Amino acid sequence: MKATVLGAGSWGTALANILSHNGHETTIWGRDSSVVRAINSNHVNAHYLPDAELSSSLVATDDLEAALSGADLVLLSVPSRALPELLQRALPHIPKQSLVAHAVKGFIRPDNRRVSEYIGTMLTDADRRLAVVSGPSHAEEVVREVPTTVVVASRSQSTAEAVQDAFMNAAFRVYTQADIVGVELGGTLKNIIALGVGLADGLGLGDNTKAALMTRGLAEMTRLGIALGASPLTFSGLAGIGDLIVTCTSAHSRNFRAGRLLAVGLSLEETLAKIGMAVEGVGTTFAAAQLANDLGVEMPITRALQQVLEGTCPPTEAVTNLMQRDKNHEMEDVGQSVIAQTWELM
């Protein structure tokens, strides 16, 4: 298979490295010619993954048209805010029969569309060709071949299985899924909660608080997911709770680290500059808050975080506000029918 990865940041590099190691003729496109040169001459991406020695067969280029020529599989792996511009430039050169996968965890603003929804409006035969790769997978560990599991979702089973085959190896186990909406939303919405857990950590709050944020966070992720057409079960899988756990507990997570920096008093601009890589949770918080508002979905953690990011509520006050919300049943609307049945039987 001839594979082309668009985006030479952390994740694009890690995924291109897998494809190359798996024996596929792999090209990675990046906009930064110094990164391209370093991958070709030294097999290293010094800015994003300095400690990893990349496959010597991996070829890098900054020529988009040449990168896409003859590709059987095209993988888009840039931050969500960069995707529209890149896609406009890439579309005329994407071969008509190629499979197109993306590994982006964010919404396309300002319309707050899912990435596959956005790509699908432009790509011919999208239902057959398009797939999403998501799951608990920090690039820093993937390049070290730390055992990792992800999920590929597509409306087409054969496409999901083809992408699964392309990536699967002894250290990178790939599952398939049909729920493209749920898989995309799980990977996207967990970044909001990771920012919140990072804030809690930076404020010196305890493990109880982090567990509360993760669990109640999953509940509000699931509520929005259901409203947008996802299967609730997907949120108990790799793209949901799996990715939530890794992002909320790993020192590699840019979202978790950003939350910690905000908690100790850095401004949002200072925080983003200090991380120096994609922090998708910031844009996602605003997008999800807007979607929740439009759809009438309760997302208290997201709303609290939005206020913190806007600078209209200090983090400690946001915690107090969350704790003092009206009392509630744990399962709320998601499980109401089940709860009613159980109580009738008792």
Ligand SMILES: NC(=O)C1=CN([C@@H]2O[C@H](COP(=O)(O)OP(=O)(O)OC[C@H]3O[C@@H](n4cnc5c(N)ncnc54)[C@H](O)[C@@H]3O)[C@@H](O)[C@H]2O)C=CC1
């Ligand atoms: N880093 C990770 O471990 C993982 C990242 N992701 C997701 O992958 C996506 C990409 O993130 P990372 O690679 O981590 O980001 P990164 O910050 O490491 O790299 C971003 C890359 O995009 C490029 N870029 C930025 N603006 C661009 C533009 N306008 N046109 C072309 N290229 C542009 C940069 O030059 C850089 O190569 C994000 O949605 C992220 O959430 C998903 C799973 C794991």
Ligand SMILES: O=C(CO)COP(=O)(O)O
């Ligand atoms: O999505 C990720 C791991 O699955 C990466 O998370 P961060 O963007 O927070 O580093």
